């Protein structure tokens with residue numbers, strides 16, 4: 001079942017690739033770092049990454065590494081865990097200068113607190129797919 | 139309706155139609171809300187259309203506009219649904235549209251129809267919406283494919299990896315922030331559900347007509363912490379229809395009707411998740427901005443309202459909306475307003491007399507039109523068993539995403 005889900009996920013990501021998606025997942029897979037796009041004209045950092053700037057519509061972007069520390073803004077579990085093993089803890093983390101990002105949290109729900117520091121960690125869903133996740137610091 | 143005067147100063151004698159008609163609701167129908175469907179979605183659309191025209195006392199041949207919404211979440215290819223429905227119903231029209239935008243779907247369908255009436259392009263416009271949730275549990279492969287790819291189709295190739303196609307966890311985190319920032323307890327959320335179930339017990343079409351208790355709500359299974367099952371809207375099937383004409387035409391019918399007084403809208407550049415650091419997850423600026431426009435254009439405020447139907451799909455969301463739409467004094471005071479009896483019969487205004495999305499039920503695409511039907515019942519005095527005495531002004535609210543977009547409509551009773 002996992003193989004099927006992984007295959008369908010890969011297919012959906014490829015199908016919806018806008019030019020930025022493929023590069024985003026390649027960078028995660030090959031560098032194990034979390035990158036997104038930044039506008040060279042107005043300096044707006046966008047997440048999710050885009051092949052253009054959603055702040056000024058400039059049509060070229062640079063890739064920047066945003067791996068590092070973030071702050072836990074909210075968290076919960078999903079009863080309908082599909083891709084990750086239940087209990088599937090997800091959260092929203094504040095990445096400085098970027099935004100609030102939905103991610104997987106590598107911890108038990110009962111150990112988490114709003115406002116605590118978390119750190120980026122690559123999570124290997126399969127050989128082909130690496131995604132971002134966050135782990136509490138300390 | 140905001141009146142736009144057409145002033146022709148060109149000096150020519152060309153006749154220009156005056157695009158300033160006021161819009162009236164003269165026919166309404168709502169199906170009972172149920173978990174599972176009891177007829178095909180196509181038949182539902184037809185039965186709703188028939189009942190709506192019957193309520194208006196209008197013949198099919200008099201209808202010259204049709205606005206519909208897509209036929210629910212469906213395993214089949216569905217395109218050109220408007221044309222299909224027009225043929226199925228046997229209606230020739232001057233205007234035919236299908237409108238879709240998540241939870242705001244049928245609010246935007248009503249708005250599109252009202253615009254056409256206001257502009258004088260159509261005389262009698264039927265708006266019909268029904269929703270059902272297709273179940274694919276018996277087809278494992280299809281379920282896996284849908285589960286894996288629909289998230290990415292719906293939430294994007296990034297967030298879709300983490301968040302299921304069902305938005306419960308997103309609303310749960312919004313609720314967690316609300317409870318954290320304003321010191322709101324689980325018990326207060328449960329008290330809201332008890333209050334809404336009491337409202338629903340007065341509505342014969344509601345999905346949950348049995349009252350509940352705080353203990354029962356808190357004891358129901360956790361869906362996504364802090365939300366328990368009974369704090370969430372159910373999966374529902376149902377639909378509604380509305381027939382619009384001009385106020386001038388409506389007056390000829392010689393019975394009470396409802397005037398659509400204004401529309402307000404706001405759609406922020408966010409979808410489900412709070413990505414911008416400057417966006418608040420506990421103050422819904424779409425609801426604030428859309429309601430402000432609707433209030434300003436109608437020339438009324440929240441204190442003038444007698445009744446409202448709002449899109450509170452989870453208990454914390456409903457409380458936040460009381461605050462953002464102006465029904466509760468300040469942020470964090472939604473639960474207090476419920477406890478004080480200000481939002482029920484005998485209070486300041488009655489909010490969600492049907493029981494709202496949590497107790498009345500929530501066939502999402504059709505929900506805004508079901509809200510409109512309830513307000514029209516209240517304003518013409520036909521909300522049997524739950525009538526708000528002397529109701530004159532009403533409001534409906536609909537949203538999409540996690541309150542990323544809102545549509546607010548105001549209504550006035552006309553004799």
Ligand SMILES: [Zn+2]
Pocket residue numbers: 039040041042043044053054055056057058
């Ligand atoms: Zn830019």
